[in-house]
Amino acid sequence: MALVIYYVLFGITVLFALGVLFNRNTVRSAICLVGVMAALAVNYLIMRQEFVAFIQIVVYTGAIMVLFLFVIMLLNLREPEVMPWYLRKARFWGGALSLVFFFTLALAVQVWTVSGVTPGAIENEAFIKESGTPEVILLSTLMITKYVAPFILTSILLLVAVIGAIVMAKRYDEDGQEIISEEEVS
């Protein structure tokens, strides 16, 4: 039963991903991307990664995609994506190469798992039960011990992103005076 649910989910993810690629309308593309992200969150739940599923929904669909949609709406990007890919040789060959890449690696994954070199799979659930601590506590402990350097880096990164976005979005007149409120010049 669980496997059936999983494969339905697999199909949904694939369809939404193709929707992102082939939709000519940017808003619809973005909505499809939301679909992919939500489906992935369910996928994480099936793998018993509750915390990851949770932040996938909150951060990706809740924050990032809303930002995307907001910008698309704000800029009023009505014009459809022009995509005569079958007419352009470079794009055709790019696509062909990507498909070759996909099938080669897919084959490699098959060979790899069949040849049995994979390390023994331990069920995540069992692991958490054994240690007797909730996942979030384990994760947060890991974050300030094993992964402390990336943790520090993310804090600086967010600072940079915030200040960078503010500096870029500020609007000034020629004398360097900040323009607080003004209609967009069109």
Add this chain to the structure above:
Amino acid sequence: MANVLLILPELTIFLAAILVFKCLILGLSVLHVWRVAFAGSLLGLGACLITLGMTGEPFHPGIYRVDLFSQLMKTVIAAALVLVLVLSDSPPVMRRDAWRELPFFLLLSSAGLMMMTSATELITLYLALELSAFPVYALIVLHRDRRMGSEGATKYMLQGMVASAVTLYGMSFIFGLSGTTYLSEIAAALPELGSQPLFWVGLLLLLAGFLFKLALFPFHFWAPDTYFSSPHPVATFIATVSKVAAIAVLCRMVAVAGWNEASIDGETLRIVLIVLAVAAMTLGNLAALVQKDFKRLLGYSAIAHAGYIVVALQAFSSLGHTAIVFYTIGYLAMTWICFMVACEVGRNRDTVPVSALAGLWQRSPMLALCLLIGIFGLTGLPPTVGFIGKWFLFSAALEDGQFLLVLIAALNSAVAVYYYMRVLRVAYLLEPAKEDTGILAPSPLVVTGAMVACLVVLWMGVAPNYFWEIAAEAIVALGATY
């Protein structure tokens, strides 16, 4: 306390950035903000020199390694940052309101680059890569010509993000095969992993982001465009400081994967690197032949130089790595000199066409002499470091028996002579155009920086022993880790 001492360089630069931010909030003038930033970068350079001999791991063991190699690279980064800041004193090519923010972003990006040279864990590497890139994206937008700035930033950012996403995907494969993101544990598991084709695919994907920063062949499209469309000091930063960190990471990754006796399949990686190097050298040099813009020309020359560096990288030997570290120091000085000339000549221009260099000899003999030294270095003529550095690079590949590759590289260097000499011909033989006949007078600080850089280029070219020994020691420290 000892741990704080180990991360002193990054900490100094980061604190300087915070201090600059504080000054921005307080509304201090451009000059004051710049002075604070400059003092901070000098302190950072001092901190690098203090920690030069130290070894240790300031965080959780295995995640962040401080050794002679990383500290040497950090010293080079800090020195280059000081040199770039020398040029960043209120550049007219940027929006006036952005002058104050420029040092802040440069400092933060350098902090990211410094952490990149020490990181020995994949996610730390990825985050440092992104941290070093974001401030630069923001800076390109702040070009005086808004259209050029935002288009350049969009192109650079999109390509950079694709490259870093590919890097991340490669990391996921390596994590999947080894169950860890620590380089030390991956190196320990290499005998087992080395027989897995997926591992090498993952490693190649992983290198993508760093090859992008280095502007090697399949990821080179950004270099000419970005150099062309960035404000001159920012272009200088991209061309000098960020290259060093990319080279450091490539050296580290190859030392992990390639030096190991057990990695028979390292040959695959080597063949790919050889193909990329040949493509980069040929493409960079041929495209540079027809360029009319000086910064664009330097962009293509950077692609070619990325190829030369990979020629030594593919040797998978400590000799090759030493040659790379040695050449990087020299390359940085040479490139900085060329960009310094571009900054000074293009002080009131958005772009620097080669024709703008016309009559440089009459307008400023000092700049013309610097350009001569810098261009001689990039061409690879004695007595500059360009010659001896390339000699080391190619002899590392020769020792490995790659005769054909060295032949191609040498032919490429010969082709390159043409367009480099064209620049010199314009600067020395042509009369200046009517609109820019004025005398160029660089500030005393720029002159000092130029003298130091020229001295380094010539000193390393005439007496390479001192620098070669430091580089060799650094590579020994790198090799001892894995």
Add this chain to the structure above:
Amino acid sequence: MGESIFEANLILSLFLFTVGILGVMWKRNAISLFMSVELMLNAANLAFVTFAFQHGIIDGGILVLFIMTVAAAEAGVGLAIFIALFRVRRHLRVDEHDMLHG
């Protein structure tokens, strides 16, 4: 069940990554390109979580958390740049007609 999910998820992640690359190559609107990059990041996330699940370790969650932070920061910076671009050009097409070419 674990084994088959593992394999299928890897294929799925590869598929998402390929779609992302195709999007980067075919799309011409800067925002659509950016969404394709997000798809590639999601593919990497899925691979990290799947591999961690296979190894029975929880490090995958942490790694994904960091990647999401980067993605969020990237979205902030990237969209600010697009707005700056839109202000001067009134469109977001990335193609041969810009000022920069080769």
